[in-house]
Amino acid sequence: MRGGVKNQLTGKEYEVKSKVVINATGVFTDRILGMDNPDHESLISPSQGIHLVVDKEFLPGDTAIMIPKTDDGRVLFAVPWHNKIVLGTTDTPVEEVTEEPIPLKEEIEFILTHIGRYLTKDPQHSDIRSMFAGLRPLVKGKSKVTAALSRDHLITISESDMITVTGGKWTTYRKMAEDTVNLVAEKLQSQITCVTHELKIAVLRPVPASIEGLTDEQITTLVKQTANHEMCMTVEDFLSRRTRQLLLDARVALQKSPLVAAALADVLNKDQAWIQTQINNFKNIATHYLPH
Ligand SMILES: Cc1cc2nc3c(=O)[nH]c(=O)nc-3n(C[C@H](O)[C@H](O)[C@H](O)COP(=O)(O)OP(=O)(O)OC[C@H]3O[C@@H](n4cnc5c(N)ncnc54)[C@H](O)[C@@H]3O)c2cc1C
Structure with a gap:
């Protein structure tokens, strides 16, 4: 072929x-x-799921919580992750498949309303450090409810x-x-x-998940290491995949994106126009991770 x-x-x-x-x-x-x-006959029923990330104070300790059945029969969880708490998830059938799905208002409300009673206090919109959506590729079946x-x-x-x-x-x-x-x-x-x-699952050289608390100098060194040794090529690569800063706190990721772009440009030999495009591209993506 x-x-x-x-x-x-x-x-x-x-x-x-x-x-x-x-x-x-x-x-x-x-x-x-x-x-x-x-x-061709279509195979997929896309189902959207979202996660919200809040500070550790909402669920101190190392133990996750799983609520097998909320009032309307859904599953909810709160999981400690890199000094933050991940709340999830939803199961929303969607018609259109997009590359950057966005959490729906109803999904955010559902999680905030239901999870509060299991945490130390009710999380508000302003407590969301980052939020993100994904689409599950479920194989089409008879049920109209994607969860089934x-x-x-x-x-x-x-x-x-x-x-x-x-x-x-x-x-x-x-x-x-x-x-x-x-x-x-x-x-x-x-x-x-x-x-x-x-085959064993590879254990990679640990890159910190969060860059919060690091100095600009330390961040620059880290960016250069990942560019030199792990083929980190873009600002999004560094802030979303090599570290998980975009998922942990989108505001911090946005603030540090110019610094990351400049350090990457140094290693990859790129000019000022490339730096600006990288910052703009990242801004377009990261805006969706901020509460709206
Ligand atoms: C909110 C949420 C929570 C989930 N939780 C869990 C969980 O707890 N446990 C669990 O086991 N699973 C979970 N899943 C399900 C899991 O993410 C998916 O089932 C799994 O990723 C499917 O793997 P895949 O390789 O088929 O597809 P994907 O992981 O989606 O990989 C497909 C790849 O193809 C690439 N691609 C697409 N089109 C092209 C193209 N034209 N050219 C080149 N590349 C292309 C995409 O960029 C992507 O990298 C969850 C999913 C969501 C959305």
Whole structure:
């Protein structure tokens, strides 16, 4: 098969030839199936879930709380995470799949209203340090309520032989990979089988999750380390994935973004225009993580 890929950092496009194409694009599964066959049957029922992050004082200690059934039958939790508390989650069916889903007002209200009675005090909007939404790629079923849909994964093969794997969970990713790789091996009549069960999960060099409390000099050193040794390429990379500052406190992340951009530019040899674009791009993303 022939296809094209685009480097999102440079804009450069490449032609790729391969014996097998695997579509493992989560909530975007149907979009790729549509490129393969515009008349394809849609597989995914997207379900939005959100998380709110508040300060540790709302749930002191190391223990998480799980509320298996709220008044309207939903699951709620409060989990200590890097000296903050993550509150969640929701299960909202959505029609449209977007790259940066935004928490809905009703979802924020639902969590704030219900979780208060299990914490040391009622969290208010102004207590939200960061909030974020994700879309679960649930496989379509008969139920109209996404919470009742299966979380098992599904593998399909299209008429053009594209393999699609979708619908699983983080916790089942190795099983998803194993089933897919073994299917590919079978199609290619190869003796090779997946070795995931023999591989240890890599323990990476610890980068602090939060940059709060670090001096500008310490942050600059950290940015340069991740750029030199972990291929950190953008401000978002550093503040959202190498550290988790955007998820822990979006305001702090925004404040420090010019410093991060300047340090990255130093290592990556970029100019002032690049720094400004990076700051603007990050601002556009981070605004959604602030309470609205
Ligand atoms: C709020 C929330 C809470 C959750 N909690 C849990 C939990 O506690 N435990 C659990 O096990 N699971 C949980 N999940 C579910 C879990 O996140 C998903 O089921 C899992 O990430 C699905 O894995 P995937 O590899 O199929 O898709 P994804 O993880 O979505 O990966 C798909 C990848 O494909 C990329 N992609 C898409 N289109 C293209 C394209 N055209 N070209 C190149 N790349 C592309 C995307 O950028 C993405 O990196 C949660 C989900 C949400 C939203």
